[in-house]
Amino acid sequence: MKGKTIKELKIGDKASIAKTITEGDVYLFAGITGDQNPAHINEEVAKNTMFKGRIAHGMLSAGLISAVLGMYLPGPGTIYMGQELKFTAPVRFGDTITAEVEIIEIIKEKVVKLKTTCTNQNKIIVVEGIATVMPPK
Template sequence: MQQGKTIQQLTIGQSAEFSKIFTSMEVESFAEVSGDHNPVHLSAEYAATTRFKQRICHGHLVASLFSAILGTDLPGEGSIYLGQSIKYLKPVYLDDTITAKVTVIEIDEEKNRVKCETTAFNQHGDCVITGVAEIMPPRN
């Protein structure tokens, strides 16, 4: 089994990215898994009556890209995701291309904790989500 980066292998400013296009099927699947059946996510007719004018993705579905990066790349396998602050800045629409980025901003070797800035941008370069994650990287 491959192990992720230990705290000694991480540096301030180190970053990783992951991009994804969110489809209608994924939004519908997330609604089933999460129990969030808000019609703004599922009904084009309903969404047309809102300020968004069309269906939007669940915020937590989009934010799950951070977990993909943290659990598979930076720090990677064996990491424990301890916490996350999130601000949703703009809606994400179906078929938007979202690029999530995680950047190491603080390292506490004594406690084996890392804080990472988490940001997500759409295909137009607009920041749609920002926040900070706290991670416990794997030990040797």
């Protein structure tokens, strides 16, 4: 599998993936990263927060953006250089998150900027931002 080169890309190109976030995903992410914030892993504590229950790590949803960039657009061989993120709504266990990227700028035939958006099954934006990548040569 090979990603698209800069010459094959155009402004407006889009790609996306969707994943349902499970309790297991959250616990695995907590174990891998060491982020065991009770908001994610302790229902008794989390139900007393502003979210009234456990929520997924924001970076778990944002990680889906990496999957789209590395596997679909531009695809394998892409180097992820940077990401601006804004977390706009909580992700709950059982939510299906769709991560979408859209090319918005091509800089000097070396770097691509993409609008990045994650939405839940109700079309509520949960993460948004801008990614900077270097497509495969």
